[in-house]
Amino acid sequence: xxxxxxxxxxxxxxxxxxxxxxxxxxxxxxxxxxxxxxxxxxxxxxxxxxxxxxxxxxxxxxxxxxxxxxxxxxxxxxxxxxxxxxxxxxxxxxxxxxxxxxxxxxxxxxxxxxxxxxxxxxxxxxxxxxxxxxxxxxxxxxxxxxxxxxxxxxxxxxxxxxxxxxxxxxxxxxx
Ligand SMILES: [Fe+2]
Numbered sequence: 001x002x003x004x005x006x007x008x009x010x011x012x013x014x015x016x017x018x019x020x021x022x023x024x025x026x027x028x029x030x031x032x033x034x035x036x037x038x039x040x041x042x043x044x045x046x047x048x049x050x051x052x053x054x055x056x057x058x059x060x061x062x063x064x065x066x067x068x069x070x071x072x073x074x075x076x077x078x079x080x081x082x083x084x085x086x087x088x089x090x091x092x093x094x095x096x097x098x099x100x101x102x103x104x105x106x107x108x109x110x111x112x113x114x115x116x117x118x119x120x121x122x123x124x125x126x127x128x129x130x131x132x133x134x135x136x137x138x139x140x141x142x143x144x145x146x147x148x149x150x151x152x153x154x155x156x157x158x159x160x161x162x163x164x165x166x167x168x169x170x171x172x173x174x175x
Contacts, residue, residue: 024067027148029124032068032092036144037122039070040096050074050097050142057081059175068148075100075141080134083164087153091129091146094122098141103132105164112159130157130164151175 027035039045039062049072051058057079063070075098083103099118106113117123117133125131135141153171157164 026090027068027146029090029092029126032090032146032148033094033122033124035068035070035146036092036094039144040094040120043096046072046096046142046144052076052140061175062144063146064150067150068146069150071145071147073143073145075135075143077135077138077140081132083130083132083157083159085130085155085157086125086127086147087151087155088127089147089149089151090125090127091148092122092124093117093133093143093145095119096142096144098135098139099137100141100143101134101136103134103159104130105159110163132159 046062049060049062051060052074054076057076058074060072061069062072095117097119099116102115102117102123104113104115105111115123133143151172153169155169156167158167159165
């Protein structure tokens, strides 16, 4: 018997949890970043899912747990998400192959921020985050994305002179 094992008498058997109590707290952005970074270092778990499609980004869900999910996205040069949110989920992504660019609004004047996200780097964000991710490099890219709770909806935005304007919303039935 390991030192952590304890025999539970029948009288201590747990009482049923109330409805909804099984829903676990969302994972933090930092934990999600660790998940995608660890996965990126194990290409045998995802390399066979990489597929380059000319019509649009190719994506495949690799992990579906109660409290988080992980997607692989393959990008050809020029492919992009457009500005979008994550329906209140926290998230993180890392570039496993190639390089991506991330656009977001930030700073004191909510100006446009452009970040290079080369292979080996990761970004993590909270539930209100809106960004546009694109492959502006000359070659393909592969990225890994984790969300907690799993994505339930995603709204799209146009960047106009006055800021971001919400244009549409999609749900899992479109994925
Ligand atoms: Fe995103």
